Amino acid sequence: MEQALGLSGLLTIDHSIKLLGHLVLVGLVFFFVRLYQVRIMFRRVRKEHGIPIMPHSFLFGHLWTTAKIAIKHKIPRDGNGHWMFHFIKLEYPEIAAPGVLYMDVWPIGYPMIAVYHPEIMAQFTQEHSLPKWWAQGQREFKHFTGGEDLVHLEGQEWKAARAMFNPGFSAKNLLSLIPNFMEEALVFRERLREAAVSGAVVKLENYTTDVTVDVVARAVLGTRLQTQTMSSKLMKAMQAQLSSIHLSLDLSKSLNPTRPIKNWFYNRTIRAELMSLIQQTVLNYEQLEGPKTVLALALRSYVEEKRHQGASSSGASPIPPEFLERVIKHIKIFMFAGHDTTATTLAYAYHLLSLNSKQAGKMRAEHDEVLGPDPAAAASRIAIDPTLLNSLPYTLAAIKETLRLFPPVGGTIRQSPPGHHLTHPHTRQRYPTHGFMLHSSVTTTARAPEFWPSPDAFMPERFLARDASDPLYPVRNVWRPFEMGPRACIGQELVTLELRLILALTVREFVVEEAYEEGAPVWFGTRAYQVETAEQAATAHVKGGMPVRVRVQG
Numbered sequence: 001m002e003q004a005l006g007l008s009g010l011l012t013i014d015h016s017i018k019l020l021g022h023l024v025l026v027g028l029v030f031f032f033v034r035l036y037q038v039r040i041m042f043r044r045v046r047k048e049h050g051i052p053i054m055p056h057s058f059l060f061g062h063l064w065t066t067a068k069i070a071i072k073h074k075i076p077r078d079g080n081g082h083w084m085f086h087f088i089k090l091e092y093p094e095i096a097a098p099g100v101l102y103m104d105v106w107p108i109g110y111p112m113i114a115v116y117h118p119e120i121m122a123q124f125t126q127e128h129s130l131p132k133w134w135a136q137g138q139r140e141f142k143h144f145t146g147g148e149d150l151v152h153l154e155g156q157e158w159k160a161a162r163a164m165f166n167p168g169f170s171a172k173n174l175l176s177l178i179p180n181f182m183e184e185a186l187v188f189r190e191r192l193r194e195a196a197v198s199g200a201v202v203k204l205e206n207y208t209t210d211v212t213v214d215v216v217a218r219a220v221l222g223t224r225l226q227t228q229t230m231s232s233k234l235m236k237a238m239q240a241q242l243s244s245i246h247l248s249l250d251l252s253k254s255l256n257p258t259r260p261i262k263n264w265f266y267n268r269t270i271r272a273e274l275m276s277l278i279q280q281t282v283l284n285y286e287q288l289e290g291p292k293t294v295l296a297l298a299l300r301s302y303v304e305e306k307r308h309q310g311a312s313s314s315g316a317s318p319i320p321p322e323f324l325e326r327v328i329k330h331i332k333i334f335m336f337a338g339h340d341t342t343a344t345t346l347a348y349a350y351h352l353l354s355l356n357s358k359q360a361g362k363m364r365a366e367h368d369e370v371l372g373p374d375p376a377a378a379a380s381r382i383a384i385d386p387t388l389l390n391s392l393p394y395t396l397a398a399i400k401e402t403l404r405l406f407p408p409v410g411g412t413i414r415q416s417p418p419g420h421h422l423t424h425p426h427t428r429q430r431y432p433t434h435g436f437m438l439h440s441s442v443t444t445t446a447r448a449p450e451f452w453p454s455p456d457a458f459m460p461e462r463f464l465a466r467d468a469s470d471p472l473y474p475v476r477n478v479w480r481p482f483e484m485g486p487r488a489c490i491g492q493e494l495v496t497l498e499l500r501l502i503l504a505l506t507v508r509e510f511v512v513e514e515a516y517e518e519g520a521p522v523w524f525g526t527r528a529y530q531v532e533t534a535e536q537a538a539t540a541h542v543k544g545g546m547p548v549r550v551r552v553q554g
């Protein structure tokens, strides 16, 4: 009996090993077939189209080539990946010069094309807006929204959603929300003041993240989340869920068996928290007076459209469930897109102002002139007349310059249909694109000397130049931290308005100086370089969360 059991046990083990062996074999076959296909695709670009590519190995593609560049240029391990294209361009200037560069880092990343030429970028974002690269919605944001959000939807569904949300993000509507944003901005100012009084080293990115979360919650939901003063269950769950996103091959994340379970729980928490906030708007939106949140305006346009379509307007069912299901995913993406990008931009703005006292002086002078000489009176002046924020051209230029030097998003990634190609505007060379991920390397062009005089210098004056006779005047289509064309950022007015408000309330009172430890690594001339962390892979962050000391100015 015992013997029989033992024997059958052995048999099954033997079977399992065989099965496993077969699976591994099948996996390997698939791997090598795909490897062959990808490598051939690149070889064809060179052979059949005469387009030069970087030194390419059949086994490693460009993995070796890019690894060597990383070593040679001392790219820190945590340095953000979007800067890689900048160094590739330095290392292979003649290949990069036309502005279209093929890069093969499969299986770590997708076969891709990095575009360095603003007019060629325009071909796939502005003249024709190609669909987003499939994996961004289907893989990376799979558990967050399943790709059913404003960043990732396509075609008619995207169009309808964009039209529904545009009114809420309009400049006029956002100005009407300034008194609400002000309350959050004043909490932030108080936190800076506390930091100045204590003299302690604080992580600026924490403070800026909290305030931008609180502002975007006011704009979208009309709620005070108060993440600046207490911890938020909603944001905790949201950040935990976002931390499982990975852009390139990350086996520890993609093979993690607990991932679906965790995501199920995050989904439940986020849904419950958001539902209760959304219900408020749904129940009251018709009575709501005064400033309108993004959600209230979206609901209004949804209901109007339904009425238009002849649906019963009896009001029997005030909460359309299909609206709720859809809107939750959009709100998740707004809360995500709306906080960390804006937060790092604000942190970099203080950083650049502390390093450039002349420019900081100009900004303070502008605030004195427009908002009155007493900084303590600025808040009430703006509250009375929010349009004053539209009269701060130097402050706005400094924000644009900050976004140029430290773009939180490295550019868009798009998908190209069969037969599609890009064309060089001068040489008319055609570049086949099908099968490759198309990427606009906004980061690289933003620091390119052929487009920007003194590309590494902080010079807000560039954005005040009036016309092309001024050597500082930006070349067309080069400044694109929000990307361009129909899929450009819907939140850009919110970003620059919010940052103008916060800077107007703080830069005359405080100087925020970096406080990295002795010997902290320097990259791109700063310790506050852009990093890519495993927890926040989707956007660039600041090294170490930007440790700073806050000083009272004067």
Ligand code: HEM
Residues within 6 Å of the ligand: 132, 150, 151, 152, 162, 216, 333, 334, 335, 337, 338, 339, 341, 342, 345, 407, 408, 409, 411, 412, 413, 481, 482, 483, 486, 487, 488, 489, 490, 491, 492, 494, 495
């Ligand atoms: C400094 C801050 C920000 C930067 C640098 C930024 C950048 C961008 C970029 C580059 C895109 C295009 C993405 C792509 O093509 O894949 C984009 C799209 C988008 N952004 Fe932002 N963004 C910022 C803030 C915001 C805010 C505050 C919100 C909303 C609350 C927001 C919501 C969106 C949405 C919904 C889209 C997709 C638009 C569409 O496809 O119709 N972003 N953003």
Ligand SMILES: *[C@@H]1O[C@H](CO)[C@@H](O)[C@H](O)[C@H]1NC(C)=O
Residues within 6 Å of the ligand: 142, 143, 144, 145, 146, 147, 260, 261, 263, 264, 267, 329
């Ligand atoms: C979480 O929610 C998103 C969006 O509704 C969905 O696409 C995803 O499949 C959900 N994930 C899990 C594990 O429930």
Ligand SMILES: *[C@@H]1O[C@H](CO)[C@@H](O)[C@H](O)[C@H]1NC(C)=O
Residues within 6 Å of the ligand: 202, 203, 206, 545
């Ligand atoms: C900043 O936030 C992180 C993550 O939320 C937290 O672990 C850290 O303690 C915070 N640091 C400071 C100085 O507040």
